[in-house]
Amino acid sequence: MQDLDRALQKLLDHDVVAFPTETVYGLGARIDSDIAIKKIFSIKERPFFDPLIVHTYSVDQAKLCFSSWNLIADILSKHFWPGPLTLVMKKSNQISDLITSGLSNVGVRIPKHSLALQLLEKLNIPIAAPSANKFGKTSPTKASHVRKEFGDSVFILKNENELSCEKETSCEIGIESTVLLIRENFEISILRPGVILKSQIVDVLEKNKVLFKWVNSTSKNESPGHMKHHYMPDIPFVICRNPAMKLSELAEILNSKLKELPDCIEGVQIIKPVQKIEKIEFLKLSTDPTLAAREMYSQLRSASERRPQALCYIQLPTQNSETWESVFDRLYKAASLIID
Secondary structure: OHHHHHHHHHHHOOOOEEEOOOOOOEEEEEOOOHHHHHHHHHHHOOOOOOOOEEEOOOHHHHHOOEOOOOHHHHHHHHHHOOOOEEEEEEEOOOOOHHHHOOOOEEEEEOOOOHHHHHHHHHHOOOEEOOEOOOOOEOOOOOHHHHHHHHHHHOEEOOOHHHOOOOOOOOOOOOOOOEEEEEOOOOEEEEEEOOOOOHHHHHHHHHHOOOOOEEOOOOOOOOOOOOOOOOOEOOOOEEEEOOOOOOHHHHHHHHHHHHHHOOOEEOOEEOOOOOOOOOOEEEOOOOOOHHHHHHHHHHHHHHHHHHOOOEEEEEOOOOOOOHHHHHHHHHHHHHOOEEEO
16 A cells, blocks of 8 residues: 555654554654654644553564563453553663653553554554644544644545545544553553443453452552643533533633633643633534544534534533543543533
């Protein structure tokens, strides 16, 4: 494939490439090129304190990224890889401090996408890749999202079926991978929820009679995944957890509370209204959490392009199951304000 060969050459030339995975589009660079890794941070306008996830095409290649490999990693990788699960453990000397933002841990996964795997296998070098968007902004699930974000400055490797037809497809899952920290003492913690659930991880480990302990709190010094604001659209976005709230009351709260927000948190610009909010558009997602995850980022982007004064999502009391956790993790971080 001509596009695949061109993407490969870009990476060999110490450049970056946007490529599709089953979760979102990634902006990738080979792990052994500090020049290309620095380009990721520069192009995304990403602070160097935010680590990158490494992608490989095989378990054997993933093992080389870690200083050691344990039973938990072995069992989970056999069950969930290729797929949307990132394992975080102590890094090997193959992984630079630039990739991990100086942390001793690195996150690694094998993507479940044929084109991403072909690229990784042909390159035969792991690729560090965050999502292909500006820092703190909504993640891309289509090639057109990446193009709107970066123009012609980034080469985009497209899905195979998009090369022969005009219809554009979205990434199958639509949100980033579950990130699981595995400590050397077999303590484990979810740093970022995703479609692979805690209950599924527990089930696999218990069926394989693996001893482990869940830890809910983690230190910023040992792991990535602590950003409180991310995925934000270019318009004020709020979440209302009171379905009975009247529209007039909601608008009054928005006009009062949004003004009080700081302009920036953790390097992420908080989007606030430039004038009094009188018209509010409502985000409508599927009642199926799997479909809601797949369409969420695309709908946030589409709403931003329509430029309403404010965008609001009404969270229902029924949307409190484990399957909704990853969706609301993203929505809460994308929101400027959450109202009860």
